[in-house]
Amino acid sequence: MDGKSLQEHAKRVALEQPFTEHCWPFGPEFDVFKVGGKIFMIVAVAHGRPHVSLKSDPEKSLLNQQIYRGIEPGYHLNKKHWISLYGTEDITPELVADLIADSWNLIVDKLPKKDQKWIRPV
16 A cells, blocks of 8 residues: 555544544644544655554554565654554555554543543443
8 A cells, every 4th residue: 555545544533533533733744533532643755754653552562563565663752651653564444453452542531521421331
């Protein structure tokens, strides 16, 4: 999956997550996706390389970085809790969708219980 396709697919998947807000708090060059007022995905270009940054469980993050060439520590973010995806042949649409869902769930899990109930009714 190339960088442009990666970003387009990630934006579509993120907007399918319930209660997702798409905004530009850092300027027009950064597409930011939030749930409950908290960021779960940032789409940007750094040094000519399109990337998608996502919140990630620290252990899963390290494992994924060892498995996939296209996954690196979060660009300009906390390297323990964020990853950045780059367009490489080992990054598939399914993997991107799974990582976005994980990121969205990590954020929702940290919200107050009352907010979790309306965002993710069980």
